[in-house]
Amino acid sequence: MRISDVLRRKGATVTTIRGDATVAEVVELLVVHRIGAVVVSDDGARVDGIVSERDIVTRLHGRGAAPGEVRVRDVMSTDVITCGLEDDLEALARTMTDRRVRHLPVIADGRLAGIVSIGDVVKQRLDELQDERDELFKYVQQGRPAT
């Protein structure tokens, strides 16, 4: 199972924000899109960083500042782990649990091409199990092929 298979199912839409936006603006994006992280990119193609609920909770509150007064670039994570379309889903799931990150931006031809979350990994696996079950059910319904 490859990252391209996940994107085929979920789509390649990625929400991005500029580094000079405020934390209040990124919170708005998280709430509206019901997502847990936003890729920080000034040109919409290069990944400058990623800002997650965790980054906001730990970095904003540590300094006791108001969300409207702090820039995204000051709370974002810059050591972003990214992945490619051909990367293996299982290996990346291991990376996510080991490194405790929930979102991996996908890069194709040097440009941001999608984002995969730990929720997507679980959903992909559940959908696979469902597909296997549907196949099996169909097989049983049709009867075994003559031998």
Added chain:
Amino acid sequence: MRISDVLRRKGATVTTIRGDATVAEVVELLVVHRIGAVVVSDDGARVDGIVSERDIVTRLHGRGAAPGEVRVRDVMSTDVITCGLEDDLEALARTMTDRRVRHLPVIADGRLAGIVSIGDVVKQRLDELQDERDELFKYVQQGRPAT
């Protein structure tokens, strides 16, 4: 695969906090324990709510208040989905992705007995795959049994 199998691997420790603690205190717990949610419980046994990074980001910032001035009970989620030791992991993984929750407190005999995160679900699956591979490798190493 049951929830009890997950707890056997990860342990039954659950971090709890009282509802009258401040958001600043819960943020401290999240950072120190490197977790994404804390069960809110005044007596350490009954689940009064759950407070996640998401709850803090969306509810605290929506009101523009400082973390030291807001009580946990005012930002926590009270419609907590819980699970039991005998519940099936796959069904709960589906619940987590459908309902977009990342943490399920585990209840046994009416008391808080653990917590399962979406990261634990992924880790459990990866560990199973690794066990299967180890078994297969051992089998190949030993040679096929004589037929």
